[in-house]
C-alpha cells in the first residue's frame with residue numbers, strides 16, 4: 001500500500017442538453033430500441049451542439065463544482081484534462097480551460113488513456129500531490145465523442161455520448177482519499193478500438209480508416225470481462241480490505257452487460273455498481289466522474305464509503321483505484 005497525502009475535495013459535472021434516444025437512432029441506422037437495451041443497457045445519450053467542444057464541457061463541469069462546493073480554483077497549480085476528443089491537437093484542452101477560467105499559476109496537460117483516462121488522471125494527481133510537487137490539482141474527464149462518430153455505423157453510434165466531470169485533488173496528509181491502485185496495458189490488442197485517418201497499418205494489419213471511431217466490439221467485450229476482474233483482484237490484494245467491504249463499485253460505463261459480467265465474475269452484487277450509461281451512453285473518460293456525481297446526488301455515496309473505481313478501454317489499457325470517499 002502506498003502512502004497518499006491527497007484528498008478529493010469537490011466534484012462537479014455537466015452534460016449537453018440535446019438527447020439522442022434509441023428511437024432517434026432508428027431513423028439513422030438499421031437498429032431498434034429493444035436490441036440496443038438488451039445488448040448494452042443504453043437508452044439515450046447526450047450530444048454536444050455543433051459549436052460545443054470538449055473545453056466547453058470541461059468548463060461547465062468545473063463551474064458546477066465551484067458553485068456546489070464554494071471552492072476557488074484560482075490557486076489550482078495543475079490542470080489535467082483526461083480526453084481523447086480534444087478541441088485541437090494543440091493547444092491542449094487543459095490550456096483552453098486555464099485560459100477561460102483565468103487560473104494564473106498552473107501547469108496544464110491533456111492525458112489520453114481513452115475510457116480509462118479519468119482513473120489514470122486521478123492516479124497521476126494523487127502522485128503529484130502526495131509527492132509534494134503540487135498542492136491543488138483539477139482533474140477533468142470530458143469528451144465529445146459525437147464529433148468522431150460515424151452516424152451511419154450502427155456498431156458504434158449506438159454506444160457513445162458526450163459529457164464531462166471534474167474533481168479537485170488537494171494536499172491533505174490527515175485524511176487522504178487514495179488507498180491503492182492497479183493498472184495494466186495490452187497494447188498489442190489496440191487494433192480492436194481505434195480512431196485515425198492515417199492509412200498506415202497497425203501492427204502490420206490493414207485496418208479500415210476514416211477518422212471515425214472503429215472497434216471490434218466482440219474482442220473488446222471479451223478482453224474487458226476477462227481483464228477487469230483479475231485487475232480488481234490484484235487491486236484488492238494490495239490492501240487489507242476485502243471486496244465485500246467495498247461500498248460502491250464505479251466501473252467505466254461502457255455497456256451494462258460488461259458490468260454485469262464483471263460483477264458476477266468478481267462476486268460483487270450488481271446493486272453495488274453505480275453507472276451512468278443508461279441516460280448518457282459510453283462517455284469514455286467522462287463516465288466515471290459522471291457516475292460518481294450521480295451517486296453523490298442520489299445520496300448513495302456517503303463520506304468514508306470505500307469506492308472501487310475501474311476504467312478500461314482503448315489502448316487497450318485499464319486502471320483501478322480504491323478510494324475512501326471524502327466529501
Ligand SMILES: CC(C)(COP(=O)(O)OP(=O)(O)OC[C@H]1O[C@@H](n2cnc3c(N)ncnc32)[C@H](O)[C@@H]1OP(=O)(O)O)[C@@H](O)C(=O)NCCC(=O)NCCS
Nearest residue numbers: 031032035039115154155158217218220221254255312313
Ligand atoms: C457492440 C456490441 C454491443 C455488439 O454486441 P454483440 O452481441 O457483440 O453483437 P455482434 O457484433 O456479434 O452482432 C450480432 C448481430 O447484431 C447485428 N448488429 C450489430 N449492431 C447492431 C445494431 N446497432 N442494431 C441491430 N443489430 C445490430 C450484427 O450485424 C449481427 O448480425 P448477424 O448476426 O446477422 O451478423 C458488443 O460487442 C459490445 O458492447 N462490445 C463492447 C464494446 C465497448 O464497450 N466498447 C468500448 C469499450 S471502452
